[in-house]
């Protein structure tokens with residue numbers, strides 16, 4: 233067998249948006265498309281996004297034990313024998329794929345935002361040097377591994393087709409770690425990393441209270457994930473996990489609103505590949521405007537409430 | 547405890563990186579080098595672990611012979627006891643991981659090895675996990691808090707959607723360090739002087755019984771990210787501009 237194996241992640245049985253996104257891309261690349269599913273989820277439904285067969289491993293992966301996930305995926309790779317394995321650039325897969333790459337003595341392209349096949353080899357486009365440069369990684373070994381950043385490709389709608397499911401047996405060999413506690417963030421709305429819209433605020437919000445009343449309120453009305461600059465997370469206006477940038481999350485939504493954010497290079501590193509960028513800033517010289525699709529020069533404490541109002545009435 | 551730490555020498559975080567004319571490499575002229583930022587957290591955590599539990603710290607680097615300068619000032623001067631510099635230039639991340647694992651194995655007896663979560667140049671997030679796989683050890687990535695008790699460890703790591711997990715396991719393990727784990731210290735002048743006498747072994751792959759193998763991947767076709775189409779400024783008072791923005795996002799950009 234040969235083809236492309238897509239790791240379809242799910243959360244408690246609901247497939248993440250990255251599953252259809254990566255299956256859609258794999259179908260465009262050509263060849264046979266397979267999906268890998270760990271744990272309990274409606275595997276056959278992935279046929280609707282182009283999977284010709286789904287390999288499923290039973291087990292409790294809900295605790296994000298990456299050692300177990302690596303062992304189960306290794307068994308699936310042996311069964312499917314693909315040329316290419318693609319997975320979302322989630323924290324978990326970031327943790328699992330390098331183990332598999334070493335186990336199969338192959339190579340991996342991490343955090344990619346473009347994939348193509350050239351001369352039979354996987355060529356992955358990816359940012360390096362804090363996003364100031366992009367590069368191609370060409371993989372000559374088999375299977376080639378890649379993780380892809382969320383929102384890099386279009387998400388196809390399901391055709392409703394269903395795929396045959398093969399259940400794959402596996403055994404644990406990786407020294408395991410045990411999850412003893414899971415800490416949820418205080419503020420939990422839409423997942424920032426995969427959100428299709430993101431509203432982000434900076435130092436200029438001046439307090440947690442005004443961050444909540446200005447930024448989070450707009451986020452709710454828009455159905456957007458909430459992000460922040462490092463200056464805002466360091467000051468405690470937003471949770472550390474909401475930081476966008478070189479040392480925080482990388483996001484590539486369809487729409488990114490930078491509100492009272494200057495546009496430092498380290499912030500740009502985390503959001504510059506967003507499709508549409510809106511900047512609202514009182515300083516017309518703020519560097520963020522050079523990257524914005526739309527800009528409003530003005531006081532955020534006036535513009536954002538007006539925007540929230542306009543969206544409610546839209 | 548016997549503590550290992552892996553550290554790469556990279557251009558400084560604030561260096562202006564330009565693509566060379568061949569499109570295959572970056573311009574190195576005038577670029578300052580140092581230990582990669584996340585590896586600095588790894589070195590700091592190694593020192594804090596030794597301060598608390600006693601023992602010895604050995605650092606491992608795969609890189610140019612000239613890396614000894616940064617290793618003396620950025621590792622040995624801070625509290626690393628010995629450095630091993632493997633002067634090879636493997637073409638892919640797995641090759642680097644194989645040499646690091648071989649060097650760690652050759653030295654032997656480690657309880658824990660620290661790495662950064664990724665390096666700031668290639669940003670691969672691969673090496674620590676690969677080293678753990680090659681050594682057959684446990685690993686935890688993106689760690690923001692850490693405790694040891696006997697041969698057990700407990701680490702807090704970042705996960706998707708702002709979730710943090712506390713993970714427990716048995717040593718030996720590879721721990722990859724995230725921003726927020728600690729605050730790095732800076733070297734004092736007398737320590738920099740003393741570091742000149744600390745052992746730094748430059749070795750080839752043969753001396754550690756390592757083999758990176760032929761590169762399984764290559765990096766090329768470097769370019770700045772594609773330029774964004776020119777933006778548009780929206781004029782008017784707050785209410786007018788807000789309404790116009792909503793209209794443009796809905797009708798022109800079609801993102802609402």
Ligand SMILES: Cc1cc2nc3c(=O)[nH]c(=O)nc-3n(C[C@H](O)[C@H](O)[C@H](O)COP(=O)(O)OP(=O)(O)OC[C@H]3O[C@@H](n4cnc5c(N)ncnc54)[C@H](O)[C@@H]3O)c2cc1C
Nearest residue numbers: 434435436461462463477478479492493494499514515532
């Ligand atoms: C190694 C390193 C890593 C870093 N990593 C990150 C990272 O991951 N993410 C990140 O964001 N930063 C990061 N930084 C920090 C980064 O350099 C900037 O300091 C930070 O992004 C600035 O945040 P800011 O834009 O909120 O604040 P500022 O730069 O202070 O900008 C505030 C902006 O708000 C505007 N403003 C003020 N009042 C108003 C108002 N009433 N209405 C409208 N606009 C207003 C101002 O004109 C200004 O442009 C990092 C720095 C270093 C050195």
